[in-house]
Every structure is written in structure tokens, then in C-alpha cells.
Amino acid sequence: MEPVKQSDLKGLVDRGSILMLDVTIWGLSFVCETICRNPSHISTKTGNITLPTEMWLEIISHVKLDTDEHVYKAVYPVDIQAA
Numbered sequence: 001m002e003p004v005k006q007s008d009l010k011g012l013v014d015r016g017s018i019l020m021l022d023v024t025i026w027g028l029s030f031v032c033e034t035i036c037r038n039p040s041h042i043s044t045k046t047g048n049i050t051l052p053t054e055m056w057l058e059i060i061s062h063v064k065l066d067t068d069e070h071v072y073k074a075v076y077p078v079d080i081q082a083a
Helices: 006-015 026-037 053-065
Strands: 019-022 072-076
Touching: 026 053
Parallel strands: none
Antiparallel strands: 019 072
């Protein structure tokens, strides 16, 4: 994804290829998906200590309640080609 530039806006809107990305909860969604797959994927650097899934879900629910102001970024898809 690339950020939308003012000069590209009209063409992108005409094609309908703009995504409004909510960056406020983007990181939170990543953590939630990671924890739901396997809570041991997030651990301390030393000691390999992890939290149980229930604690992670409780933390995530508190963070979701605290996101009063969402930040949105307009982005558009970019072709990824093999080198």
C-alpha cells in the first residue's frame, strides 16, 4: 500500500481504488490475530514468558474501549512483482 498524494487523488477516486485504513486499530488487530493463533507467539525476550489467551483478550478489550479518536489514512494498492 502507498499513501495517497494530492496530485493522484482524482484518478484514484475515479477508479475507486482507495482504501481508508484505520491505523488506530491496525496494530491492535495484528496482536489479536497473533494471540488467537497461538499466544506463545508473543513472549518476553528472556525466559520465553507468555500470557494466557484470556489475559490478552482482556487487555485488548480495554484498549478497544480507549480508542476515542481514530486516525485514518488513505492508501491505494501497488503491484508487487518478483525481482
